[in-house]
Amino acid sequence: MNDVPGDMFYTESHEWVKMDDEIATIGISDHAQGQLGDVVFVELPEVGDAFTAGDPCAVVESVKAASDIYAPISGEVVEVNELLENAPETINDDAYGEGWLFRIKADDPSEVDGLMSAESYVEVNSED
């Protein structure tokens, strides 16, 4: 839990969100990828799909288990990380960077204010 980027927002279900104006890039935390183990398959949403915060919108499967990914905020998918189709292990290698999952155009960018800061996220998960 040492390297949680400070410029992102986090959910209790271990997604991270990075805002660039109204575009939110979404991935899973390094803590989450560590818990999952080797990622072997990612099922991503389609560009144009619309989600409400809390909707299941993707699946990350490791050798061990399948894990649902929930939309941290509401909006429409504008881009998905095509790299993950052939290199799902990128999530293990670089969870906060190249291993991003998809981008959403936020209905209301201020929705991220309801998410956790890096500090809170570290605090919540240090109790494990």
Next chain:
Amino acid sequence: MTRKTPLYQAHIDAAARMVDFGGWDLPINYGSQIDEHHTVRNAAGMFDVSHMTVVEIKGQDARAFLSKLLANDIAKLQQPGKALYSCMLNSEGGIIDDLITYFISENHFRMVVNAATHDKDMAWLEKQAGGYEVVVSERRDLAMLAVQGPDARQKTANILSAEDAESAMALNIFQAAQIGDLFIARTGYTGEDGFEIMLPADAAIELWNKLLKEQVKPCGLGARDTLRLEAGMNLYGQDMDETTSPYVSALAWTVALKDEREFIGRSALITQKAAGLKQKLVGLVLEGRGVIRPHQSLINAAGDIVGETTSGSFSPTLKKAIAMARLDRDIVDNCLVDIRGRKLPVRLVKMPFARKGSVCDGILD
């Protein structure tokens, strides 16, 4: 409160991710279970299997007792050191556990049973031993290390004296010997060559460290599971249990019915066979992308549910999802697997999927 093996600290030192496995604190991986898997297929890895139960069967009736207890025929063990894989059945022919028995001497056989089934196995052994001149005793003073992979035997030999190395290298498959402090068996659960080594608990860490210096890589339960699945080896409690007989668990080859030997479960098996077997355990390969998991339904062309997966995972060697499934016996065509609502085509294959470093014939198109 979980139990710790003598190698617990070694796992922590190797940055293992620990999990509770049937009440034991054991490593699931040391970073990447896929890397560990490939290491065993291509070089050498080691697994702490000290949680497994080692049981000594001693006394003048040891052989007679095992002849009654096991579905496979203990009479096949004639040369000291030889090992036999068998199921231990209840009177309905259901599998109480699967195990390996080593023939040490006429008055002494050694059995290794699963950890998760420890309590019921010990109770069953004690119960069935009544009436026989045998003493059943558990060896909690031993640790057990599985060294597996194409380089495993040589790397193990490298840390032994010249004389001991020669004895170890001379072991045939499914043969064991007491070599100094080590009981070395050429057995395993990965589909690769290698040894399973039992030794005094307080000597385990030294053996572990010597093997580490030989570049034998620590491997966790995660890799152990994908290796055994690729090798077409059943996992007790998942692919078989007390409600399934060896006949519907792809273990007919372990049942020795000839010579009218009266073993527990025999009459039930004969009745089942006469009535016609309804199911079979088969291998599946997923054609598309995704991962098969246990307890997913199999569906035929007409849309009927014809079976269920028992084990399923991503196969690092095939780079596809594979599974074992219990299906209606008459299903021979490919079918669909229901993965969280998505119905994807699977191909029925003859197991094993992979062993000895590569994919088996007929598994990939």
